[in-house]
Amino acid sequence: MVIPGFFSTTVQTLHRVPKRLHLTNRWEEEKRDDGVKWKYLEHKGPVFAPPYDPLPSHVKFMYDGKEMKLSQDAEEVAGFYARMLEHDYTSKQAFNDNFFKDWRKTMTPHERERITDLEKCNFRPMAAYFAEIAEQNRNRSKEEKAALKAANEQLTKEYGICVIDGHKEKIGNFKIEPPGLFRGRGEHPKMGLVKRRVMPEDVIINCSQDSKIPSPPPGRRWKEVRHDNTVSWLASWVENVQGQVKYIMLNPSSKLKGEKDWQKYETARRLLKHIDKIRDTYRDEWKSKEMRIRQRAVAMYFIDKLALRAGNEKDDDQADTVGCCSLRYEHIALHKELNGKENVVVFDFLGKDSIRYYNEVEVEKRVFKNLELFKENKKPGDDLFDRLNTSVVNEYLKGLMDGLTAKVFRTFNASYTLQKQLEELTDPNMSVPEKLLAYNRANRAVAILCNHQRAVPKTHEKSMGNLKEKIRVKREQVEQCQKEFKDLKKSNVRDPSAFDKKSKQLERLKEQLKKLELQETDRDENKTIALGTSKLNYLDPRISVAWCKKFGVPIEKIFNKTQRDKFRWAIDMADENYVF
Secondary structure, rough: OOOOOOOOOOOOOOOOOOOOOOOOHHHHOOOOOOOOOOOOEEEOEEEEOOOOOOOOOOOOOEEEEEEOOOHHHHHHHHHHHHHOOOOHHHHOHHHHHHHHHHHHHHHHHHHHOOOHHHEEEEEEEHHHHHHHHHHHOOOOHHHHHHHHHHHHHHHHHHHHHHOOOOOEEEEOOOOOOOOOOOOOOOOOOOOEEOOOOOHHHHHHHOOOOOOOOOOOOOOOEEEEEEEEOOOOOOOOOOOOOOOEEEEOOOOOHHHHHHHHHHHHHOOOHHHHHHHHHHHHHHHHOOOOOHHHHHHHHEEEEEEEHHOOOOOOOOOOOOOOOOOOOEEEHHHHEEEEEEEEEEHHHHHEEEEEHOOOOOOOOOOOOOHHHHHHHHHHOOOOOOOOOEEEEOOHHHHHHHHHHOOOHHHHHHHHHHHHHHHHHHHOOOOOOOOOHHHHHHHHHHHHHHHHHHEEEOOOOOOOOHHHHHHHHHHHHHHHHHHHHHHHHHHHHHHOOOOOHHHHHHHHHHHHHHHHHHHHHHHHHHHHHOOOOOOHHHHHOOHHHHHHHHHHHHHOOOOOOOHHHHHHHOHHHHHHHHHOOOOO
């Protein structure tokens, strides 16, 4: 469907734009405790995906060996599949079944009557056309790239800025995701379903009552306009595949986002004062006469020691992912002895984003005995903690410490682990590359704790091969320089500057070689671990900032530009003596 006016080329300035205050002042301003996020908020609304551009007449769709002209809606959805033709997803039965079911909903009655078998569909001419367009885009001229960059900057200038309480702030994601096919993580049961186009009528706008309310595209209207200053989102809508609410939010570098981050880590930091008492309590409760209390106490142990997520109930059409409270009989196996350890619990289940969680954990004897009791008279499919759920756990946690939830344990243990690992692994006399390897190893310990896994990147083997080749060449250079240095010593040359020059060259080459070798070690150790997730969401950034300042490591070696923007509050606030 074509929606005119979605991309206005005229920049309209925001109403009543106050001058931005100095950055550091933002963290010093008074923080509100009344739930109010802002007093004034104005923005231009979201940028919608461009309307569908029909295929040129020479690009054909074939069904059962015969050319067939598709209606515009059916052609657009067919294009989503054609773009993914060489992807692993299109080899999966669930993906293909879901796509075909949803695609048929967009067809005309005539198309549905004729197109009854996905295997008879030939998307290859469409796929070839899209590949050709992609190649043309990659080979744009310098002038074309400059024009595209200017257009994007213009769009960001108009839609990517809002005014909030006297500040001009960046908006994080002002472009609404275009339609396409849902992928999901792992073996998601909804993979292949059509993510439909979001329209203005789906979108709720949130802004000040006294601001200039964003105008919808011509001929369209918003679903609703709200003036709710207890939330920080600017626009929201419900996506059709999973029914999740999506938001347009402020950029991570904004004051509101920074305050939220700061509060999150301060809450986790406060847990340190309560953790010993909490641990003593749940250990005592392992012996309780009430089964519900024993189950809660064992779950608390797992949430604390293993950084397990609490877990929520899932609908039948959602991926079968679980957390601690929703573990079932089949998700744990008990071994009194395994690999030289006693009282071992083997966890094996799909966690968040359908990432497999597999862990062999030696637990305390009373935990093991309780788990044996919890599994009695149960079978696969039965809940392990049948007298427990996430709400019960979080309600209980509230009584232990203000603001405490199961997620706070995850943040606390992640940050505490990083702090301790950095203390153990960092030697002040290390070179910067050696310190970076130590940092990544500390970060990796956290990622393993939090089960932040990833598949080995497809480019890993090639990049490692390139790195090994660089190391080989550098070793040859070191050996050649060593030979030249020895030859210089053997000769009758008595020029001190020649010796000094060659000596410095040799040291420089050795340093370069060591740096490359450290990169090789680091890259290989990280191939199945995702370090970014914990760094962005679970590690108090002040720990990293303090470590950088204390050991002379440039902050840009730890945080990229996006992360530095997000953690500006931590960079401004933390000194080298900060301790979590």
